[in-house]
Amino acid sequence: MNGKRATAFVPGHVTAFFSAHPAADPAAAGSRGAGLTLSDGVDVTVEPIGDASDPTDDADDWSAADDDAAAAITLDGSPAAIGAVADVLAALGVRARVELETDLPLGAGFGVSGAAALGTALAANAAADRGRTENELVRIAHEAEVERGTGLGDVVAQARGGLPIRLEPGAPGHGELDGIPANARVEYVTFGELSTEEVLAGDTAALTAAGERALSRLRADPRLPTLMDASREFAERADLLVPEVAKAIEAVDRSGDRDPESDRSGGSAAMAMLGRTVFALGTDLSDAGYDPAVCHTHPAGAQLTGCD
Amino acid sequence: MNGKRATAFVPGHVTAFFSAHPAADPAAAGSRGAGLTLSDGVDVTVEPIGDASDPTDDADDWSAADDDAAAAITLDGSPAAIGAVADVLAALGVRARVELETDLPLGAGFGVSGAAALGTALAANAAADRGRTENELVRIAHEAEVERGTGLGDVVAQARGGLPIRLEPGAPGHGELDGIPANARVEYVTFGELSTEEVLAGDTAALTAAGERALSRLRADPRLPTLMDASREFAERADLLVPEVAKAIEAVDRSGDRDPESDRSGGSAAMAMLGRTVFALGTDLSDAGYDPAVCHTHPAGAQLTGCD
Numbered sequence A, B: 001m002n003g004k005r006a007t008a009f010v011p012g013h014v015t016a017f018f019s020a021h022p023a024a025d026p027a028a029a030g031s032r033g034a035g036l037t038l039s040d041g042v043d044v045t046v047e048p049i050g051d052a053s054d055p056t057d058d059a060d061d062w063s064a065a066d067d068d069a070a071a072a073i074t075l076d077g078s079p080a081a082i083g084a085v086a087d088v089l090a091a092l093g094v095r096a097r098v099e100l101e102t103d104l105p106l107g108a109g110f111g112v113s114g115a116a117a118l119g120t121a122l123a124a125n126a127a128a129d130r131g132r133t134e135n136e137l138v139r140i141a142h143e144a145e146v147e148r149g150t151g152l153g154d155v156v157a158q159a160r161g162g163l164p165i166r167l168e169p170g171a172p173g174h175g176e177l178d179g180i181p182a183n184a185r186v187e188y189v190t191f192g193e194l195s196t197e198e199v200l201a202g203d204t205a206a207l208t209a210a211g212e213r214a215l216s217r218l219r220a221d222p223r224l225p226t227l228m229d230a231s232r233e234f235a236e237r238a239d240l241l242v243p244e245v246a247k248a249i250e251a252v253d254r255s256g257d258r259d260p261e262s263d264r265s266g267g268s269a270a271m272a273m274l275g276r277t278v279f280a281l282g283t284d285l286s287d288a289g290y291d292p293a294v295c296h297t298h299p300a301g302a303q304l305t306g307c308d
Helices: A083-092 A112-127 A134-148 A154-160 A196-201 A205-220 A224-237 A243-258 B083-092 B112-127 B134-148 B154-160 B196-201 B205-220 B224-237 B243-258
Strands: A006-021 A030-051 A072-075 A094-102 A164-168 A176-179 A185-190 A277-281 A293-296 A303-307 B006-021 B030-051 B072-075 B094-102 B164-168 B176-179 B185-190 B277-281 B293-296 B303-307
Touching: A006 A112, A006 A154, A006 A205, A006 A224, A030 A112, A030 A154, A030 A205, A030 A224, A030 A293, A083 A094, A083 A112, A083 A134, A094 A112, A112 A134, A112 A154, A112 A303, A134 A154, A134 B176, A154 A164, A154 A176, A164 A205, A176 B134, A205 A224, A243 A277, B006 B112, B006 B154, B006 B205, B006 B224, B030 B112, B030 B154, B030 B205, B030 B224, B030 B293, B083 B094, B083 B112, B083 B134, B094 B112, B112 B134, B112 B154, B112 B303, B134 B154, B154 B164, B154 B176, B164 B205, B205 B224, B243 B277
Parallel strands: A072 A094, B072 B094
Antiparallel strands: A006 A030, A006 A303, A030 A094, A030 A164, A164 A176, A185 A277, A185 A293, B006 B030, B006 B303, B030 B094, B030 B164, B164 B176, B185 B277, B185 B293
């Protein structure tokens, strides 16, 4: 037993738009795009239950773990099989119990799988004293997420924090990031899940063309309102807009038009990629009559929060 | 008058060791090395007082400003001429009052000039709605700092936060960063100023050899205790250790040796580059009988904190 527990916090991440860039090397694969990291995120606690590199180590607890997950993983107290988390532990040679706690909805475009993978990497490295750098841990989590097909750009965005622009795809050493220097109150409503795996496994040509167009638009005017406009245009052009989200975006538009104090042409709502989720700035969803969850953009990237 | 005020917070940064890498292009110039960003930092408020791009603009207030500083800059309430701050404003075409507030000592190795330049860039961009990205603002602040000779690596480290390793020198697009995934309580005592300009203007060959050696050592074992050890070795090899700091480091060593509960071989104290400052982890300076200032490593990089 290592006898150490470590915790990490990873912000949620809504992707506003993206283009997919597959590659044989998972560290080089990824996405371009932009989004917002959120103060709502995932708390990850890792407690080693034996040393994977030592076959004589007591691993009684281990045998009870989910074989596929290769770890005893719980999400908000219930057993969960999250492949990327198991892969991260395997890459670091750590056998551990992993507790994930989050207020974010799953499969709804908040990067919970990426956050779980990245938080596990940070906390496992600390708990088992693996001596990896932050770039190495981000790469391990990014590779796990890419190989499981659950995401392409969340991990690098969540490692950075703020409002990340993914200029070039991939893990540190491959990718390139920038950011929009802004912060905002964020509201969101989720209507259900959307499979990232299915969308990414399908034909992504139209999606990628729309994503590249949105990125060009944002780079020409790297401001928050342009991020939201580019996101809306992307959802339409990539044909990803689902009816509930389209309806909410329209409701926010009408609400904004009615408000004589508003200087917005329409509203600030857009769809979180990839989820049946609408998100908006300020109080736009509340003003349109919805009962949203409320958080803020997060100024920092993923971080170790404790080790004892 | 723009009528907007914006504020930014930039963490302090103590450099543990570094090597100097001059270049004709100030964006490409910089340093390799490593250090700790601190929760003690600089709050920067920028209030535009006219539009530098509009010659008809009312600039009555402006004429009262320090000509050299090209801005009305105050530091903790007193007028201050900080060249890098004026240069950042000029690069963004913003005329403004700049208020800097900090608990950190000046000229003592905490990167206050870099923080002032970076905070001014972030706040001026927001206050005057200049629409620059974070990388662009970091580059502008880095160039100003390099051209004024007041620092080589603080700005990029302060933009990142955490415990930055500067793998390659220069602003975003040139430099490359990594980080040690750790956090710690930090104590420090300052005995006076040391001129960064003088050291950087002198023969930096021995310094750079010692810095490269320290970086190799840290990359082989990217852990916090190794950062502190490499810093101590660097200060000796680069012949930068000043007597007051050497005495404090020895006192911490003796104190650590006396403590039977300590698992340290010696203490964790080192010299902040470039200042007559000793810093240490945990309670090492207190335990050795000093009355240090206390802060923590800072998990986030520089950030906009308000705009109204």
